[in-house]
Amino acid sequence: MKTGKDKNKPDSEEHVDKHENVEGQTVTEEQETIPADHQMPDVPTDTLSKTEEELSEMKDKYLRLFSDFENFRRRTSKERLELMKSGGEDVMTALLPVMDDLDRAKMAMENATDVDAVKEGLELVFGKLASILQQKGLKPMDAKGQPFDADLHDAITQTPAGDEMKGKVVDEIEKGYYLNDKVIRFAKVVIGA
Template identity: 30%
Template sequence: MLVTRRTQMSKKKEPHLNPEQESTENTAPQEATETSAENVVDSAESDTIAESPESIQAALEAEVAALQDQLLRNQAELQNFKRRMTEERIRDRVLANVELVRALLTPLDDFERGLLSEADNEQVKPHLKGFAMIRNSIIEVLKSQGLEEVEARDRPFDPKVHQAVATEKQPDIEPGKVTEVYQKGYLFKDRLIRPAMVKVSE
């Protein structure tokens, strides 16, 4: 009985596959391989498109343009810095000269007052000529450096350059004119360093 069953089991046939099923099973691995290969090709083509010569050139041109723009900005900043430094040095020199010139005005005023007060003294007249020459030489040197005397006498009063310290009524003079100068005013390089002290008609 056992022999018969074993014989029957041994005689059982393996499941039979029709040609279509065999074809499907045989082609499935091949299709998977082809699909994988196509994906690799597509990925490679995508990378090639992303790194095409045109895109690389465009990226390089953009980078060059950015660098050129930054270079121009740096050059402009450098020029502005140099200009500011030059202007500051000039301003510092001018300010230093202004203080020096302003300090010299008081001795010049003393020279002028001394020359006027002793003009009638015959004994000192020869010395006054020498003092006048020294004063005039100093004035000429200062004028060559930018000193200008403020015009005042017989001029309309200008509060920008004149300082009224007295007024007077004169029928033959129109109001608002400078009739007398007590102390000369000066400009240095077009900058007022001392206003003229004047008397003004009412």
């Protein structure tokens, strides 16, 4: 059994890597020499140690930078989660007085004999709610009589209308709203045909 040698060659023949050099002569690896101008220059040990020291410093700076970035990423991720959890806190805090007013209106309706007084109270609470929501950036959409716009309106149905109302919003089923100039709810409308 042949071991350590090529199985296709006879036992007596040893394998020698041969190739042609630049001049076209066939040489073995043992015969090939590196020209003097291509040999590695002797590097002083103090330059080598300085280079190793600089490399070590660069690795340390890289690890510190990487660590700082990972800490920043974790911190911002945690802050984003906390913001999502408590993002509406200021709106909810602003709405608490409205909830208090609604509770008082509910209690007043149980014993009320004057419907007009209850109606006035509810209108005041509604006005207060609308004011708070406007302060937070909520703005109602004015759709009735406007040309139909698919970016703002959600058409529920069409109804026959005169020539002046063709392609326009005839009726508003559900009001649409903007939050800081971004549509957060499309107006559900009836279009004139």
